[in-house]
Amino acid sequence: MGDSTRAHCGLFNGNLEGYISLRSMKPCHLRASVRCPQVVVLFLAAALAVPALAWGRSPLESDQQTLKNLTLEQLSNIEVTTATKGPESAFKTPAAVFVITGDDIKRSGATTIPDALRISPGVEVAQIDSDKWSVGIRGFGSRLCRSVLVLIDGRTVYTTLLAGTYWEVQDTVLEDIDRIEIIRGPGGTIWGPNAVDGIINIITKTAKQTHGTLVSAGGGNVEQGFVNFRHGGGTKSGLNYRVYGKAFTRGPQFHRDGRNFDDWRSGQGGFRMDWSRGNHDAFTVQGDIYKQEDGESVVATSYTPPYSRVVDANAHLSGGNILGNWTRTISDKNDIQLQGYYDRTNRHEPNFGDIRDTYDLDFIQHLRVRRHNVRWGLGARFSEGTNLQVVSGLTFSPAERTDRLLTGFIQDEYSIIDNRLALTVGTKLLHTNFTDFEPEPSARLLWTPGNKASFWAAFTQAVRTPSDAEHDFFLSGFVGLAPDGTPFFARFNANRHFRPEKLDAYELGSRLLVSKTFFIDVAGFYDHYRDLFSEDLTGAPFLESTPAPAHFLLPAEFGNGLLGQTKGVEVAPEWRPVNWWRLRGSYSFLRMNLEKSRNSQDAGTAPGIMGSSPEHQLSIVSSFDLPKSVSFDFDYRYVSALPGQMVDAYSTADTRLAWRLPHGLELAAIGRNLLQPSHPEFGTDPGIPSGVTLVGIKRSAYCKLTWVH
Amino acid sequence: MPPRPGRFTGNTSPNRRTIFALLIFIFVLSGIHTELVGQQLQATESQIKAAYLFNFGKYVSWPPFSSEHFLICVLGRDPFGSALDEIVAGEKIAAKQAEVRRIRSFHDASSCQMLFIASSEDAQIRSVLPELANVPVLLVSDLPGFVERGGMIQFVTEGNRVRFLVNLKAAQKVGLTFSSELLKVAKSVQRDAPGVL
Numbered sequence: 001m002g003d004s005t006r007a008h009c010g011l012f013n014g015n016l017e018g019y020i021s022l023r024s025m026k027p028c029h030l031r032a033s034v035r036c037p038q039v040v041v042l043f044l045a046a047a048l049a050v051p052a053l054a055w056g057r058s059p060l061e062s063d064q065q066t067l068k069n070l071t072l073e074q075l076s077n078i079e080v081t082t083a084t085k086g087p088e089s090a091f092k093t094p095a096a097v098f099v100i101t102g103d104d105i106k107r108s109g110a111t112t113i114p115d116a117l118r119i120s121p122g123v124e125v126a127q128i129d130s131d132k133w134s135v136g137i138r139g140f141g142s143r144l145c146r147s148v149l150v151l152i153d154g155r156t157v158y159t160t161l162l163a164g165t166y167w168e169v170q171d172t173v174l175e176d177i178d179r180i181e182i183i184r185g186p187g188g189t190i191w192g193p194n195a196v197d198g199i200i201n202i203i204t205k206t207a208k209q210t211h212g213t214l215v216s217a218g219g220g221n222v223e224q225g226f227v228n229f230r231h232g233g234g235t236k237s238g239l240n241y242r243v244y245g246k247a248f249t250r251g252p253q254f255h256r257d258g259r260n261f262d263d264w265r266s267g268q269g270g271f272r273m274d275w276s277r278g279n280h281d282a283f284t285v286q287g288d289i290y291k292q293e294d295g296e297s298v299v300a301t302s303y304t305p306p307y308s309r310v311v312d313a314n315a316h317l318s319g320g321n322i323l324g325n326w327t328r329t330i331s332d333k334n335d336i337q338l339q340g341y342y343d344r345t346n347r348h349e350p351n352f353g354d355i356r357d358t359y360d361l362d363f364i365q366h367l368r369v370r371r372h373n374v375r376w377g378l379g380a381r382f383s384e385g386t387n388l389q390v391v392s393g394l395t396f397s398p399a400e401r402t403d404r405l406l407t408g409f410i411q412d413e414y415s416i417i418d419n420r421l422a423l424t425v426g427t428k429l430l431h432t433n434f435t436d437f438e439p440e441p442s443a444r445l446l447w448t449p450g451n452k453a454s455f456w457a458a459f460t461q462a463v464r465t466p467s468d469a470e471h472d473f474f475l476s477g478f479v480g481l482a483p484d485g486t487p488f489f490a491r492f493n494a495n496r497h498f499r500p501e502k503l504d505a506y507e508l509g510s511r512l513l514v515s516k517t518f519f520i521d522v523a524g525f526y527d528h529y530r531d532l533f534s535e536d537l538t539g540a541p542f543l544e545s546t547p548a549p550a551h552f553l554l555p556a557e558f559g560n561g562l563l564g565q566t567k568g569v570e571v572a573p574e575w576r577p578v579n580w581w582r583l584r585g586s587y588s589f590l591r592m593n594l595e596k597s598r599n600s601q602d603a604g605t606a607p608g609i610m611g612s613s614p615e616h617q618l619s620i621v622s623s624f625d626l627p628k629s630v631s632f633d634f635d636y637r638y639v640s641a642l643p644g645q646m647v648d649a650y651s652t653a654d655t656r657l658a659w660r661l662p663h664g665l666e667l668a669a670i671g672r673n674l675l676q677p678s679h680p681e682f683g684t685d686p687g688i689p690s691g692v693t694l695v696g697i698k699r700s701a702y703c704k705l706t707w708v709h
Numbered sequence: 710m711p712p713r714p715g716r717f718t719g720n721t722s723p724n725r726r727t728i729f730a731l732l733i734f735i736f737v738l739s740g741i742h743t744e745l746v747g748q749q750l751q752a753t754e755s756q757i758k759a760a761y762l763f764n765f766g767k768y769v770s771w772p773p774f775s776s777e778h779f780l781i782c783v784l785g786r787d788p789f790g791s792a793l794d795e796i797v798a799g800e801k802i803a804a805k806q807a808e809v810r811r812i813r814s815f816h817d818a819s820s821c822q823m824l825f826i827a828s829s830e831d832a833q834i835r836s837v838l839p840e841l842a843n844v845p846v847l848l849v850s851d852l853p854g855f856v857e858r859g860g861m862i863q864f865v866t867e868g869n870r871v872r873f874l875v876n877l878k879a880a881q882k883v884g885l886t887f888s889s890e891l892l893k894v895a896k897s898v899q900r901d902a903p904g905v906l
Contacts (some may be wrong), residue, residue, distance in 0.1 A: 017888070067756060067757070067759075067760040067796065067834055068796045068800075070760065070764075071764075072764055072768065072890065072891065072894040073765065073894050075757060075760055075761055075871070076756055076869070076870060076871070076872050076873075076894055077870060078752055078870065081835055084885055212867070213864075236853075
């Protein structure tokens with residue numbers, strides 16, 4: 001069932017086992033005056049209706065009865081899919097999971113991974129400008145998303161430089177993505193640090209699934225031109241491969257001041273080879289290489305005049321990676337995986353540079369012994385970075401650093417009552433060059449009274465390890481000129497005593513197959529945080545003589561001075577009233593309550609952080625399969641206001657109309673952000689000095705032609 | 710740096726009219742198309758092949774046979790799970806009640822009207838096919854090279870879809886006729902005598 005090669009690379013390895021993947025699950029306020037939209041009430045009412053209908057299959061499965069009535073020609077046009085995906089596989093998971101399938105991505109018309117994430121409950125995606133996004137799960141959304149672990153095929157793309165993910169360089173041919181699995185909440189016992197608020201796991205198709213040639217190209221007003229190419233094949237001896245290339249150019253978003261700095265160009269290519277030898281061994285090798293020019297606007301601060309300049313220039317980003325994975329099935333109750341990868345990122349921004357080499361090696365074993373389903377693993381990661389100083393206002397000391405991470409985890413899923421009640425306990429153990437051993441225990445309970453309902457509860461402790469940004473980073477901001485002309489700066493100094501941020505998370509959830517056509521997933525959480533990142537003023541301003549010339553300095557540092565709680569609820573119903581119409585909804589509610597801890601010198605950043613996450617989010621996706629091979633999708637989205645960003649609430653819509661033509665062609669017309677000419681979604685991380693004004697995300701449209709052979 | 714003062718203007722609820730407009734739009738569109746069958750369904754490979762087998766029953770004619778049932782047999786490791794049984798349940802093919810049977814050896818195949826040979830039987834194909842050379846059984850498989858070796862219909866996966874190849878000569882030799890509907894949809898039709906075995 002499912003391809004054993006690298007299918008382990010995701011949550012659901014084809015065997016519906018547990019919620020921890022064998023692989024790659026590495027160890028990721030303010031009362032706005034909003035009235036709850038009508039449709040939310042509609043969905044909630046439907047959800048509360050007593051389920052009393054005939055047992056049926058999951059709404060995502062194709063009805064055998066329908067297949068029977070198709071003509072031969074229609075049968076020859078159906079797309080083959082693997083059996084496990086969607087709500088069926090998430091059913092037995094004691095965690096808040098949402099799966100975005102490759103088909104969902106295609107039908108949404110999203111051209112980037114962050115845009116594809118918007119339909120998931122609990123995930124806040126806000127586009128900052130053409131090439132930057134703020135992403136967060138259950139709060140704390142920011143440009144660098146520091147408490148969410150992001151993986152692509154088992155490779156961590158979170159950088160320890162500034163603790164976060166640079167979304168602009170995480171890309172692939174979107175048609176090759178099999179699914180994106182999003183776990184909200186701390187990942188429980190999976191290895192790898194910083195899966196504090198969630199994990200986003202991007203899983204590409206196996207090489208066997210991408211035989212043939214695919215070429216797609218198109219353009220529009222913002223998505224100005226793009227081309228994707230992929231070719232794959234295989235031999236009888238069990239070797240399958242694919243190679244791909246893609247390139248795009250994107251235009252700037254809307255700037256009220258006319259400074260259209262954020263154009264974006266990228267080229268990327270890569271390959272994957274899967275080889276299985278007999279029934280016992282499977283190998284995968286894959287790699288990517290990319291080069292981009294990302295237009296951006298940064299503040300360059302220096303101690304010599306002009307003290308602070310806004311620089312609109314390109315960031316030169318490039319890099320590559322190579323990954324190898326070996327999976328051995330020792331018996332049907334015992335298998336092991338060994339994976340290693342090398343990743344290189346070159347980041348040359350107008351105000352700093354970073355060159356980083358990361359080496360990683362991981363091992364996982366999965367054992368089944370009587371009622372126990374045990375997983376354990378070890379991992380090591382070394383990340384060597386070199387900082388290139390461009391301006392005196394942004395420096396790292398030391399300039400060359402190696403970050404070490406050692407992880408181990410063990411987890412046991414114990415079947416208290418077969419197929420009905422299971423308890424999963426485990427812990428992750430983490431050691432970095434910033435911290436001592438940090439245990440992260442977790443306990444989860446899953447109750448499945450029948451095959452139409454499941455309930456789960458979880459308690460987890462998680463830790464966000466410090467990054468170079470807190471330990472080694474010196475960031476200066478120009479405040480102004482004193483009356484006598486002496487410049488006045490504020491500077492965040494490196495805090496070598498920055499401690500890990502801590503989370504105690506309590507979660508509950510339920511999944512109900514209310515009828516053959518209606519499914520609903522509900523999750524609630526209460527997260528208690530300590531030692532959260534704060535911006536502390538450490539003393540009174542004083543006259544400092546170096547770097548010359550003399551200047552006044554207000555000293556500050558990143559500290560652990562905030563604490564508080566967040567709580568919320570996420571509801572995701574799915575309804576298929578008739579075979580050719582599917583409705584998916586997602587509503588997320590988040591209430592954040594953060595404050596300074598006693599004795600903290602925090603400058604008052606809590607309101608800004610709380611005000612940068614929306615209290616309400618709503619998305620409704622309607623998908624139609626029409627006759628004559630036409631498909632139509634419509635997505636309505638609402639996000640409530642972000643007072644900490646000075647961004648108003650907005651609602652917008654995306655739409656896609658596609659025709660399947662003969663000879664393997666498909667033509668699609670996509671419109672995004674249609675309800676206004678433009679709307680801003682996010683400014684900049686709260687508290688960081690910046691001169692950036694809000695960029696409006698434009699109404700856009702593009703056409704795409706795809707050929708598959 | 711101290712955070713910027715909030716200048717939040719407080720606008721907010723999504724426009725009620727917009728929501729109703731959207732809902733109406735959705736319902737109107739759905740109202741126009743009431744008798745459609747989705748052509749972009751998705752199904753697993755074995756579900757599609759099971760549906761094909763059932764369909765072949767409609768587009769192939771058998772010489773008259775005495776048994777009361779139309780037997781679809783599966784030889785080897787069954788890839789269909791419950792898909793084939795579900796599709797066939799309660800249906801009639803060639804005016805006879807359709808039934809699925811799993812057989813262990815090709816000796817039992819002569820009472821079948823349709824035989825699906827699973828990919829596990831690769832090694833035995835050479836001995837199976839001559840045995841059935843004179844019996845009016847529709848031979849279907851997804852083994853590579855099946856039609857070249859004398860099989861009648863072979864499934865192939867192309868891109869992400871399931872198609873089939875036809876060997877017309879092999880079928881005509883045992884008295885089976887294929888409707889032109891079937892031949893039109895086939896990916897290719899072999900009309901000359903194959904190099905049997």
